[in-house]
Amino acid sequence: MNRKSxxxxxxxxxxxxxxxxxxxxxxxxxxxxxxxxxxIASGLVALTGLAGQMSLGHxxxxxxxxxxxxxxxxxxxxxVIVGVISAAVLCLVIGxxxxxxxxxxxxxxxSLVTISFGNIVWTVIxxxxxxxxxxLGLLGIQPIRIAGRAITRTEFFYLAAAVLALIYFVTTRxxxxxxxxxxxxxxxxxxxxxxxGIDTKRLKLLVxxxxxxxAGIAGALYAHLSTFLSxxxxxxxxxxxxxxMSVVGGIRHMLGGTIGGxxxxxxxxxxxxxxWEIYYLMGSSLAILVLVIMLPNGLAPSFEKFIDRLAGIDxxxxxxxxx
Amino acid sequence: xxRRRLIIGILAVALLSVxxxxxxxxxxKIALVAPFTGSGSILGEYIKNALVLAVDEINAAGGVKGRxxxxxxxxxxxxxxxALNVVNKAILNDxxxxxxxxxMSSCVLAxxxxxxxxxxxxxxxxxxxxxxxxxxxxxxxxxxxxDDEVKVVNLVKYAVEVLKLKKxxxxxxxxxxxxxxKNVAVDxxxxxxxxxxxxxxxxxxxxxxxxQLLKIKQANPDMLIGLTHEPEAAVVIKxxxxxxxxxxxxxxxxxxxxxxxxDLAGSAADGVISVQGFTPEYxxxxxxxxxxxxxxxxxxxxxxxxxxxxxxxxxxxxxxEKVGFNRTDIMKGLxxxxxxxxxxxxxxxxxxxxxxxxxxxxxxxxGVWDIITAIF
Amino acid sequence: xxxxxxxxxxxxxxxxxxxxxxxLGVVLFFQTTNLLNFAHISSAMxxxxxxxxxxxTLHLPFVLAMVLAIILVACYGLLxxxxxxxxxxxxxxxxxxFIIATMMLSVFLLNAVIxxxxxxxxxxxxxxxxxxxxLIIGSVAIQTHSLWVLGYVTVFVIxxxxxxxxxxxxxxxxxxxxxxxxxxxxxxxxxxxxxISFMLSTGITALAGILLAPAYFVxxxxxxxxxxxxGFAAAVVGRMNKPYVALLGGVLIGLAENFVVxxxxxxxxxxxxxAFLILFLVVRKKAEV
Numbered sequence: 001m002n003r004k005s006x007x008x009x010x011x012x013x014x015x016x017x018x019x020x021x022x023x024x025x026x027x028x029x030x031x032x033x034x035x036x037x038x039x040i041a042s043g044l045v046a047l048t049g050l051a052g053q054m055s056l057g058h059x060x061x062x063x064x065x066x067x068x069x070x071x072x073x074x075x076x077x078x079x080v081i082v083g084v085i086s087a088a089v090l091c092l093v094i095g096x097x098x099x100x101x102x103x104x105x106x107x108x109x110x111s112l113v114t115i116s117f118g119n120i121v122w123t124v125i126x127x128x129x130x131x132x133x134x135x136l137g138l139l140g141i142q143p144i145r146i147a148g149r150a151i152t153r154t155e156f157f158y159l160a161a162a163v164l165a166l167i168y169f170v171t172t173r174x175x176x177x178x179x180x181x182x183x184x185x186x187x188x189x190x191x192x193x194x195x196x197g198i199d200t201k202r203l204k205l206l207v208x209x210x211x212x213x214x215a216g217i218a219g220a221l222y223a224h225l226s227t228f229l230s231x232x233x234x235x236x237x238x239x240x241x242x243x244x245m246s247v248v249g250g251i252r253h254m255l256g257g258t259i260g261g262x263x264x265x266x267x268x269x270x271x272x273x274x275x276w277e278i279y280y281l282m283g284s285s286l287a288i289l290v291l292v293i294m295l296p297n298g299l300a301p302s303f304e305k306f307i308d309r310l311a312g313i314d315x316x317x318x319x320x321x322x323x
Numbered sequence: 324x325x326r327r328r329l330i331i332g333i334l335a336v337a338l339l340s341v342x343x344x345x346x347x348x349x350x351x352k353i354a355l356v357a358p359f360t361g362s363g364s365i366l367g368e369y370i371k372n373a374l375v376l377a378v379d380e381i382n383a384a385g386g387v388k389g390r391x392x393x394x395x396x397x398x399x400x401x402x403x404x405x406a407l408n409v410v411n412k413a414i415l416n417d418x419x420x421x422x423x424x425x426x427m428s429s430c431v432l433a434x435x436x437x438x439x440x441x442x443x444x445x446x447x448x449x450x451x452x453x454x455x456x457x458x459x460x461x462x463x464x465x466x467x468x469x470d471d472e473v474k475v476v477n478l479v480k481y482a483v484e485v486l487k488l489k490k491x492x493x494x495x496x497x498x499x500x501x502x503x504x505k506n507v508a509v510d511x512x513x514x515x516x517x518x519x520x521x522x523x524x525x526x527x528x529x530x531x532x533x534x535q536l537l538k539i540k541q542a543n544p545d546m547l548i549g550l551t552h553e554p555e556a557a558v559v560i561k562x563x564x565x566x567x568x569x570x571x572x573x574x575x576x577x578x579x580x581x582x583x584x585x586d587l588a589g590s591a592a593d594g595v596i597s598v599q600g601f602t603p604e605y606x607x608x609x610x611x612x613x614x615x616x617x618x619x620x621x622x623x624x625x626x627x628x629x630x631x632x633x634x635x636x637x638x639x640x641x642x643x644e645k646v647g648f649n650r651t652d653i654m655k656g657l658x659x660x661x662x663x664x665x666x667x668x669x670x671x672x673x674x675x676x677x678x679x680x681x682x683x684x685x686x687x688x689x690g691v692w693d694i695i696t697a698i699f
Numbered sequence: 700x701x702x703x704x705x706x707x708x709x710x711x712x713x714x715x716x717x718x719x720x721x722x723l724g725v726v727l728f729f730q731t732t733n734l735l736n737f738a739h740i741s742s743a744m745x746x747x748x749x750x751x752x753x754x755x756t757l758h759l760p761f762v763l764a765m766v767l768a769i770i771l772v773a774c775y776g777l778l779x780x781x782x783x784x785x786x787x788x789x790x791x792x793x794x795x796x797f798i799i800a801t802m803m804l805s806v807f808l809l810n811a812v813i814x815x816x817x818x819x820x821x822x823x824x825x826x827x828x829x830x831x832x833x834l835i836i837g838s839v840a841i842q843t844h845s846l847w848v849l850g851y852v853t854v855f856v857i858x859x860x861x862x863x864x865x866x867x868x869x870x871x872x873x874x875x876x877x878x879x880x881x882x883x884x885x886x887x888x889x890x891x892x893x894x895i896s897f898m899l900s901t902g903i904t905a906l907a908g909i910l911l912a913p914a915y916f917v918x919x920x921x922x923x924x925x926x927x928x929x930g931f932a933a934a935v936v937g938r939m940n941k942p943y944v945a946l947l948g949g950v951l952i953g954l955a956e957n958f959v960v961x962x963x964x965x966x967x968x969x970x971x972x973x974a975f976l977i978l979f980l981v982v983r984k985k986a987e988v
Binding site: 024025026027029030033126127129134135136137139226227228230232233235269272274277278280281 | 359360367395396397398400401402403404407408409411412414415416428429432433436451453459497498499501502503
Binding site: 120 | 735737782783786787790793794795796798799800802803804806807809810811813814925928931932935939966967969970973974976977980981
């Protein structure tokens with residue numbers, strides 16, 4: 001084991017120890033939220049960073065996942081895990097459908113399709129009263145249970161961290177496999193990739209549904225964390241926020257989603273200073289704006305560089321970046 | 324490189340400032356959660372001003388049982404998810420003794436569980452019947468304003484019994500505030516054996532209701548019931564006037580009775596009948612006293628729901644003075660409130676944990692609200 | 700029945716022109732920079748608020764207030780270029796980074812406006828005609844404001860078209876958009892051209908904002924609402940390169956919305972309009988973006 005992995009493990013361990021040393025339940029709740037956001041941002045890193053497809057509508061999958069799991073567990077009284085799985089399956093199917101426009105469109109046109117998709121899903125959630133409760137919200141969603149009691153926020157933290165680790169593992173494995181190489185080829189030059197015999201449609205289908213599943217799982221977990229859902233949580237601005245997370249974290253870096261999700265969830269909360277309530281969104285959007293401008297490659301590459309320096313690795317010789 | 328270090332430095336300072344929790348001894352700590360940004364930001368300012376006014380008055384007079392009231396204010400951006408974040412912060416991080424707001428019903432539903440679990444009394448100005456004590460049974464949740472159901476029922480009653488109108492058309496928004504009102508209105512008309520001839524939706528942020536109004540026109544109604552927020556109300560009434568509806572009476576919900584609406588609508592608002600939770604024009608000594616104080620401090624006029632939060636702070640003060648600082652005792656004390664003199668008349672906690680049914684039915688004429696009846 | 704149909708169409712065109720007005724600015728910016736500014740609509744909001752401040756709060760004459768507002772917003776365009784575009788271009792930040800940066804910028808500006816002017820919408824002075832006294836032709840009401848918009852838009856589209864095809868600056872701008880390197884080799888001052896296009900697009904959108912204000916009020920809906928997306932949609936229908944088609948695109952969207960409400964459902968209006976938009980994008984032949 002080299003020094004770099006040791007340092008990484010120490011940082012990971014320190015992060016995982018936060019709920020054990022910090023008993024402030026508000027902090028832990030925000031960490032829970034941050035981990036869920038990191039899942040969605042990780043999906044966007046795969047979608048945009050790897051495959052070059054853009055989505056400004058992922059709040060829709062987040063919402064579909066949340067409502068699907070909530071409704072399934074509420075109606076049929078099944079355990080939460082069944083709800084989460086059904087949310088993932090539904091998002092898989094809808095993600096596949098959304099990938100169809102991407103066969104033909106890219107860039108701005110595709111982002112407009114995803115914005116439209118997000119708006120459609122939102123309007124349906126708001127107005128389908130019998131199913132979603134509409135703007136009145138969906139009340140009384142069961143929390144996740146262990147041994148007959150609702151889990152604590154600390155336990156939820158470890159659950160979410162485990163799910164995120166799984167997501168990270170799957171994405172990294174995929175990025176390093178032939179699929180990842182194919183996706184990068186699609187990103188860099190779609191025409192060339194097609195000429196080289198790569199089935200670009202299948203790859204797009206795969207990466208769209210994968211990122212949809214991530215968002216769906218995050219949504220399902222959110223539903224059981226908050227036990228109440230209402231459509232305001234799934235508006236267009238949320239989609240933009242998710243993309244901001246992936247960009248702030250580093251769209252071309254495997255850790256980008258995780259770091260961005262944590263940073264963009266925590267930074268605004270840190271700016272909730274007394275007497276500043278009307279400046280808080282100004283401050284947080286400015287902070288993210290500055291981060292994007294100063295570090296267009298995101299926090300993750302800088303983070304890695306920092307660790308490399310700690311480990312004494314010379315960047316110039318030991319260059320190994322996902323590009 | 325230097326720039327990057329600067330950013331990291333700033334972030335580090337931000338982190339530290341969060342872990343630093345101010346600890347002052349022996350204050351009575353309350354939180355206000357209200358929308359200051361986002362779609363509901365119209366109301367945040369009124370709410371904050373009224374609450375700060377009441378707190379400053381009480382502190383200047385020596386506080387509550389010898390303790391000063393300390394407050395924290397958070398923005399919920401009119402979003403339940405954000406409301407949940409900030410209420411978590413208020414209750415678990417700031418450890419407040421009581422909480423005012425959120426002011427939006429879906430935000431109240433999102434956060435009521437955590438207030439209940441941590442036994443923090445919540446006094447809210449949200450008005451949907453969806454979170455009444457009969458619906459969700461939260462002992463710690465109290466409502467400072469009249470329930471929307473009561474207001475809509477009274478509006479319908481006035482339209483049918485006094486104005487003798489028979490063919491209602493409804494135009495409503497898409498938020499819970501509008502949708503609940505719509506459902507109540509349709510049901511109340513049914514109780515009179517009246518069917519609503521047209522129901523149309525105009526979405527928040529839309530600036531064109533031509534399609535909806537023309538569809539309503541085809542149904543040939545004799546009254547238009549407006550159940551939207553303020554900007555959409557102004558859009559609807561302006562277009563309504565230009566389409567030549569003839570002799571159709573316009574009756575609007577609370578958002579149709581505040582300056583945010585009449586300022587935008589201008590002369591088009593003339594003749595609108597609205598049910599209001601509050602109007603500074605109401606000639607009542609308590610109301611006028613509140614209006615004068617508010618104007619002196621903020622140099623602007625109060626609007627609904629300012630009065631509710633002003634009442635709320637004094638209500639809480641009186642209960643604390645009676646039962647002490649224990650939060651469960653405060654909750655029990657709040658349920659026993661009887662005939663407390665407030666800006667909204669005499670406040671009594673009813674079975675639904677509502678303190679008041681106070682509302683007014685008024686008609687807008689030549690730039691002022693002409694109060695027709697006051698309902699208690 | 701016929702009069703209702705015509706009235707609906709007239710109202711649809713009126714609101715559609717406003718979408719097109721925003722779409723025009725999108726097309727203009729895209730044509731000259733090949734970029735998308737998601738804070739585009741914020742320029743409209745700033746224009747309306749500044750004009751309101753100069754005219755109503757500071758009692759300046761309306762025309763002066765309008766000119767001042769447009770100049771200030773054009774200066775903001777300069778800042779946008781200097782502090783957002785240039786650092787990103789220097790560090791090879793891609794289009795995605797620009798999109799996210801401008802999205803955050805629009806959140807920032809929206810909240811800056813809340814801090815400065817509060818969240819309550821303000822009525823705009825009736826300089827474009829009293830909405831309570833529309834023009835009545837037969838039984839159809841037409842807002843005088845709509846006629847102003849129509850007039851402005853017609854003049855503007857013609858001017859823009861000849862600016863791009865007839866003047867040297869216009870041609871240079873297009874050349875820069877197509878290929879910056881080649882344009883530089885041809886002796887075009889690329890930096891200057893970019894500055895012009897940033898100032899032009901923000902200034903023109905500020906004017907659009909002032910024209911929108913009688914319908915949208917001086918409100919946050921100008922800077923954060925759905926109109927920004929509908930402006931983009933109008934631009935897309937115009938294929939991002941033809942200003943007058945963008946205008947038609949806006950009108951088309953406005954008409955579609957109003958007739959969906961009249962003949963289908965006001966509740967699911969947006970579902971139908973957006974579904975049409977997706978269908979439109981997918982079905983038509985491949986785009987060059």
